[in-house]
Amino acid sequence: MSATSESRQPPPWLGDVAAGVDAWTQRASAPPDPVADGPDADPEAVARKILLDQLTGQARSRKELSDKLASRNVPDEVATRLLDRFEEVGLVDDRAFARAWVQSRQPNKGLARRALAQELRRKGVADEVAREALDEVDPADEEAAARALVRKKLRSLARVDETTATRRLVGLLARKGYGSGLAFAVVRDELASAGQECPGGE
Structure with a gap:
């Protein structure tokens, strides 16, 4: 029995909690996450993933997306470049966003044009763009x-x-x-x- 006990080697992570957690969760072998990896990841890849996640399921204004990128520490020049590119292909469109917002909020929430204008301003939509959408509301x-x-x-x-x-x-x-x-x-x-x-x- 003693020979058997001697033949048993303790696992390499014994006594090292962090290594033990890695071994238990297999975190060490998990595929890399460009967002979680932080500064070592490609900032543009991170920003692109953030934008696509934010646009899944609903439209957002450029200001909302810009604020989200800033909160994730995406460099300003990267954010601007990507947002410009997303606008070029129609994924970011404040005019379309404003029209959709008004068409949804006016009948569903019963909001008047003044309240809608305030909401669009908080979303970062330019006043002239908001006005175009609000002009479509029938008195x-x-x-x-x-x-x-x-x-x-x-x-x-x-x-x-x-x-x-x-x-x-x-x-x-x-x-x-x-x-x-x-x-x-x-x-x-x-x-x-x-x-x-x-x-x-x-």
Whole structure:
């Protein structure tokens, strides 16, 4: 038994925790990851992978992508060169991004053009580019969205007085970017309609 014990050699990593973890997880034999390898990796390859990952599933503005590259310590000259190349082939397009953003957020969230303009500005879209997309919003669609928001909110205001309901509804529309003139007009009309449909339902 002693001979058997003597023939057993301890593993080479015994006593070395880091080597033991490597042996257990087989990390040492894992394929290299250009992103995880950091400064030793090709910066352009790293940046390209970051951009493609960011663009998978949704469009992004150039500013969003630039900020992401900066947060991953991609050199400015590499980021600019790649972003220019991505624009040339149509993978980065702030005009298309702005149009898609407006077409999604205006009907789905009921946002007015002013609120959409603020969102696009935060995304780094130039004002003139944003304006082109916002000009495509039909004022009638904007008003219809405001009315839909008021009608939905009215369901939870059946027990409050008209003054309180007006204040809350106008505040809701203001947060969505609607001007006070349109907001008050829409709220007044919708409250009147609700009162006709449900007498005494205040």
